[in-house]
Every structure is written in structure tokens, then in C-alpha cells.
Amino acid sequence: MPPIPAGEIEHVFRAEYGRAVAVLVRTFGDIDTAEEAVQDAFTIAVERWPSSGIPPSPAGWIITTARNRAIDRLRRESSRRDRHAQADFLQANSNLETDEESDVPDERLRLIFTCCHPALATSVQVALTLRLLGGLTTAEIARAFLTPDATMAQRLVRAKAKIRDAGIPYRVPDAAELPERLRAVLAVIYLIFNEGYVASSGDRLVRDDLSAEAIRLARVLSDLMSGEPEVLGLLALMLLIESRRAARVGPDGHLVLLADQDRTRWSHTLIAEGQAIVRHCLRRNRPGPYQIQAAINAVHSDAPTAAATDWRQVLHLYDQLLIFAPSPIVALNRAVAVAELDGPAAALELVDALEVDRYHLDRYHLFHAIRADFLRRLGRREDAATEYAQAIECSANTAERDFLRSKAEALGHGGGV
Amino acid sequence: MKQYLLSVYQPDGPAPAPELLQKIMRDVYALRDEMRSANVWVFSGGLHSASSATVLRPQEGEILTIDGPFTEGKEHIGGFTIIKAPDLDEALAWGRKLARATTLPIEVRPFREDAGH
Numbered sequence: 001m002p003p004i005p006a007g008e009i010e011h012v013f014r015a016e017y018g019r020a021v022a023v024l025v026r027t028f029g030d031i032d033t034a035e036e037a038v039q040d041a042f043t044i045a046v047e048r049w050p051s052s053g054i055p056p057s058p059a060g061w062i063i064t065t066a067r068n069r070a071i072d073r074l075r076r077e078s079s080r081r082d083r084h085a086q087a088d089f090l091q092a093n094s095n096l097e098t099d100e101e102s103d104v105p106d107e108r109l110r111l112i113f114t115c116c117h118p119a120l121a122t123s124v125q126v127a128l129t130l131r132l133l134g135g136l137t138t139a140e141i142a143r144a145f146l147t148p149d150a151t152m153a154q155r156l157v158r159a160k161a162k163i164r165d166a167g168i169p170y171r172v173p174d175a176a177e178l179p180e181r182l183r184a185v186l187a188v189i190y191l192i193f194n195e196g197y198v199a200s201s202g203d204r205l206v207r208d209d210l211s212a213e214a215i216r217l218a219r220v221l222s223d224l225m226s227g228e229p230e231v232l233g234l235l236a237l238m239l240l241i242e243s244r245r246a247a248r249v250g251p252d253g254h255l256v257l258l259a260d261q262d263r264t265r266w267s268h269t270l271i272a273e274g275q276a277i278v279r280h281c282l283r284r285n286r287p288g289p290y291q292i293q294a295a296i297n298a299v300h301s302d303a304p305t306a307a308a309t310d311w312r313q314v315l316h317l318y319d320q321l322l323i324f325a326p327s328p329i330v331a332l333n334r335a336v337a338v339a340e341l342d343g344p345a346a347a348l349e350l351v352d353a354l355e356v357d358r359y360h361l362d363r364y365h366l367f368h369a370i371r372a373d374f375l376r377r378l379g380r381r382e383d384a385a386t387e388y389a390q391a392i393e394c395s396a397n398t399a400e401r402d403f404l405r406s407k408a409e410a411l412g413h414g415g416g417v
Numbered sequence: 418m419k420q421y422l423l424s425v426y427q428p429d430g431p432a433p434a435p436e437l438l439q440k441i442m443r444d445v446y447a448l449r450d451e452m453r454s455a456n457v458w459v460f461s462g463g464l465h466s467a468s469s470a471t472v473l474r475p476q477e478g479e480i481l482t483i484d485g486p487f488t489e490g491k492e493h494i495g496g497f498t499i500i501k502a503p504d505l506d507e508a509l510a511w512g513r514k515l516a517r518a519t520t521l522p523i524e525v526r527p528f529r530e531d532a533g534h
Contacts, residue, residue: 119505166527167419169504177506 009049013042016059017135018220022107023063025170028070031132031160037070038062044069108133109224110170112217116185117168124159125188126195131156133220134213144195144210185221186234186290189214193238197245211242229281233291236277240297243270255403259306271301289325292317311340328359332370344377365394369404381411418501420459420528421508425519427495429467444518452500457511459499467493495521499528 017038024034041062055061115128127145130136136144142152162168173181196210218235225231247261256262278298281291296317303309318334331354339347351371354361361367368391375384388408395401432438452458467486470493474481486493498515502508505525512525 117505119509165529166525167502167504167508169506171504171506173506 004050004054008054009042009045012054012058013038013045013062014135016062018108018111018133019059019106020062020066021132021135022111023105024066024070025111026105026107027067029170031163033070033073034066035132036073037066040069040073041066106224107170108220109172112185112221113172113181114163114168114170116181116188117163118181118184119166119168120159120162122188122191124155125184126191127152127155128159129188129217130192130210130213133217136209136213140209182225182228182230186230189217189221190234190238190290192217193241197241208245211238211245214238215242229284229286230288230290232277232281233288233294236274236281236294237290237297239270239274239277240294240301243267243274243301249399253399254406255399258300263304266301274298275301287320287324289321292321292324296321309340311337315341328354328361329364329366332361332367335374336370339374339377344374348374348378362390363394365391365400365404367391368394369407372407376407376411384408385411418503419508419530420499420501421505421512422524422526422528423498423500423508423512423515424494424524424526425496425498425515426492426522426524428492441519445515448514448518449498451514452498452511457500457502457507459501461496461498463496464494492522 020038020041021031021034024037025031028034028037044065045062049055112129112133115132116125120128123145127141130141130144131138138153138156139149141147142149145152147155172178193211193214196208196212196214215235215238218231218238222228222231222235243266244258244261246267247263247265248256250256274294275298278291278294281287281294296314299310299313299317315334315337318330318337321330322334332351335347335350338350348371351367351374356362356367368387372384372387372391375381375387385408388404388411392401392404392408395404433441449458449461452461470486472483472485472487474483496519498511500508500511502511505527508525508527512523516523
């Protein structure tokens with residue numbers, strides 16, 4: 001029997017964690033019991049798998065083993081009779097002994113709706129989703145969000161207590177609630193992705209991991225909810241953004257804008273997959289904000305050079321996006337397309353017509369960066385310099401600040417006009 | 418079945434105009450009837466203004482009597498409803514109806530399972 005490489009058992013558990021926990025939460029009605037049981041199964045796997053090999057269906061093995069351990073635990077700890085009765089009941093009904101993965105029920109959909117319940121704060125939804133469905137450790141989540149371990153642990157403990165005490169159900173919402181509840185789930189996944197993509201700070205590896213985890217969650221969700229085109233739209237959007245990761249940072253570690261990226265470094269595998277999903281969504285003709293954003297990214301991915309970008313198509317898609325998700329940020333991005341088609345003067349006019357005060361755009365670094373770029377292209381160097389300075393002040397991200405500084409310095413050398 | 422406390426948070430100060438108040442009370446009573454016929458209603462009541470409250474505070478073996486509500490602030494509990502519901506989603510659905518009827522914020526909070534039995 002070939003030896004199992006170090007880390008392989010952890011890898012398998014990480015991959016199957018969400019599925020196992022979701023099934024066990026459903027069986028025992030309690031998250032802590034489910035997590036402890038999977039941890040017990042892991043301990044057993046570390047003892048046995050090196051000699052027995054990895055079972056044909058790791059998910060089936062983990063769930064069966066974890067459930068049996070949880071029943072044992074319930075018995076052992078049952079000072080109360082009802083707990084003992086519960087263990088007996090579960091034992092009698094445990095006909096889940098299986099090595100066939102297809103026989104293992106998939107309860108992850110229920111669990112993700114529990115994790116992303118609107119009664120939990122967004123930061124809590126994100127942490128819970130990463131912990132319970134992603135199988136990340138508390139320490140990993142803490143590192144990714146620059147939170148002390150103890151704070152993150154406390155946040156997770158409180159969240160699980162609220163789910164239990166307030167009676168947040170493990171249930172896929174009914175048709176009436178589904179659109180709103182699904183929006184929250186998709187927002188959490190996209191937030192996880194962006195946290196990994198916008199390398200604001202922190203451990204680089206953990207951050208790359210977050211993006212990969214978000215894409216993995218979106219894949220799971222699109223398998224479980226193939227009837228929801230927005231789920232596919234989000235998956236496509238993330239794949240297309242992810243495809244540019246390698247080209248997004250230059251050799252000096254600085255950010256590289258889309259227009260200046262070396263397009264040969266884009267991942268054509270991810271682009272092909274993302275574009276195929278976008279085409280599939282178009283055929284279904286039930287558009288939504290994620291699908292449209294994916295389509296915009298698909299247009300960029302299609303262009304062999306920045307100059308070859310079909311800006312008319314981009315503008316058309318932003319017009320559509322404004323209908324589905326009207327926001328000043330979308331309007332700002334639309335103005336960038338207008339600048340390419342009708343010139344910076346027309347675009348600047350649009351940006352200046354936005355309700356700056358109402359939306360606090362003044363505190364948004366991209367508002368200033370985009371304005372600065374239009375001013376630069378109009379030859380208004382001094383105004384552009386002021387605007388870059390404000391953009392730098394608003395940015396919380398070192399890489400972004402460096403990038404903006406280099407832009408501002410280029411003005412002084414007469415570059416770029 | 419769990420029990421949930423739905424607290425109505427009311428701004429201090431004068432009551433709304435009579436026509437408005439009349440409509441609110443009509444809606445609140447209608448909701449109470451709806452809760453009763455759905456068999457979720459346990460108890461409900463409206464309270465006098467927070468300034469009518471008295472606080473009793475244990476201190477050094479004594480119980481101090483203090484005028485006024487316990488918490489400072491511009492909003493206080495103006496009334497509450499206790500319902501039974503299978504889970505938070507159901508409780509929130511009733512809470513939403515109460516918020517609509519009272520036009521005020523509602524706090525939904527679970528009772529401990531062992532309480533009141």
C-alpha cells in the first residue's frame with residue numbers, strides 16, 4: 001500500500017469538513033456536538049489511515065465514524081436520562097453505514113443558510129461560514145481578518161450559542177424568503193473572495209486561501225442550487241477576477257491596473273470556465289447583478305489587448321447593472337467606460353453629478369482615483385495631484401497607496417498626459 | 418416550542434397625534450387577535466411611560482429605592498408580547514408584523530428553555 005503523504009489526512013478532512021459537520025448538525029441538532037465528533041473522527045483517521053489507507057468514500061467514513069463517536073460520547077456524558085434515550089434512538093436509526101459517497105446526504109445548503117442568517121452580524125456570518133463550511137481553523141480565520149485568536153474564538157462561541165438559544169433553524173428558506181436570504185449568502189461568499197483578493201495586509205497565503213475557499217463554496221452552492229442563475233453568476237465573476245491574479249501585481253510588488261496587465265499571464269483555464277458560465281447564464285435569460293458583473297469581466301477577458309476592449313458592450317452592461325443594482329459605485333465604474341468611449345470630459349461631468357455627500361463618496365479612495373485619472377487626461381495636472389492626494393488619504397491599503405503615489409509622481413514628470 | 422419576548426422600543430416624550438395613535442392601536446389589537454387565533458400568543462401588555470418606573474437596587478445589604486427607569490436614554494420598553502414559536506424565523510415573522518403595527522423597533526429575544534415551566 002502506498003504511504004499516505006504527510007498532510008494528506010488533514011487535506012481530506014478539510015475538504016470534507018463542511019459536508020460532515022452539516023450532516024451531523026442535522027442528526028444531533030447541535031453544532032458543537034457535530035464539530036467535536038468530526039474532530040474525534042480525525043483523531044481516529046490519523047491512527048488508522050496510515051495502515052488501512054484512505055477509505056474509498058472519505059466523506060462516508062468520516063460521517064459514520066463521527067456519528068458513532070458522538071453517540072458514544074452522548075452515552076458517556078449522559079447523566080440525564082433523555083440524553084441516553086437520544087443516543088439509543090440515534091443508534092437504532094443509524095443505517096447510514098456506507099462507503100458510497102452518493103448515499104451520504106448533503107446538508108450543506110441548510111447549514112450555509114443558518115451561517116448566513118440575517119439575525120447574525122455580517123462579520124459573524126463570514127467567520128461561521130469559513131469555520132463550519134470551509135473547515136478553516138479559528139486561528140486561520142483570525143489571521144485572515146487580523147483579529148486576535150481569542151476574539152475570533154469568542155465571536156464563534158457567541159454565534160453558536162445564539163444559533164442554539166435563539167433557535168435559528170437549519171432550513172433552506174421557503175420560496176417567499178429565498179431571494180433575500182440567498183442574496184445574503186452570496187454576499188458573504190463574495191466578501192470572503194474579496195478579502196482574499198484585495199491583499200490589504202496580513203498573511204498572503206491565508207488570503208489566497210480565502211479566494212480559493214470562496215470559489216469552492218460557490219461551486220458547492222451552484223451544484224446544490226443549479227436553478228439559481230445568480231449563484232452561477234457569482235461563480236463566473238470570481239473565476240474571471242481570479243484569472244487575473246498573477247498579472248495583478250508587478251515584479252516590484254506594485255498593483256498593475258487592468259489596462260496595463262500582461263495578458264499572457266492571465267489564467268486561460270479560469271477564463272474559459274468563467275466565460276462558459278456567462279454564456280450559459282445569457283441563454284437562461286434571468287439576469288441579475290452578479291451575472292452582469294461577470295459579463296463585464298468576460299468582455300475584458302475577451303480583449304487580447306486593452307485597446308481592443310469592447311467598451312460599448314461594457315457600457316451597455318453597466319447600464320443594465322444600474323437597473324438591477326443602482327449605486328454610486330456602479331455609476332462611477334460606468335463613467336470609466338464612458339471616458340473610453342466619449343472622452344474624459346464627458347466622464348468627469350457624470351462623476352461630478354453624483355450625490356457625493358449623500359453617499360460619502362468623498363471618503364472612497366476610488367472616487368478620487370477615478371476623478372484624478374480623468375483630470376490627468378484632461379491635462380489639469382494640479383487638480384489631478386490634489387485628487388490623488390485625497391485618494392491616498394482615503395486608501396487603507398499599502399499596495400493601493402503605493403500605486404496612487406506612483407501615479408501622482410508621474411504627473412510631476414509630465415508623464416501620462 | 419420556544420418562547421420569545423418581543424419588546425417594543427418607544428421614544429420618550431409625547432404620544433403620537435390621536436388619529437395616528439388610533440390607527441396604531443387598531444393595528445396592534447388586530448395583530449393580537451391574529452396571534453391568538455394562530456395559537457402563538459402567550460401574553461402582552463402596554464406600559465406607562467418610563468418616567469413612571471421605580472428601580473430597586475441591592476447595595477451593601479440594603480435595597481435602595483430610586484426614582485426613574487433603570488437605563489438612561491431616549492428610548493425605553495413601551496410594551497411587550499410573549500409568543501411561542503418553533504424557531505427564530507417564525508418569531509421574527511411575528512416580530513416584523515408587530516414592528517409594522519406599532520411603527521416602532523422590536524427586539525426579539527428567546528426565553529431560556531427551563532424558564533416559566
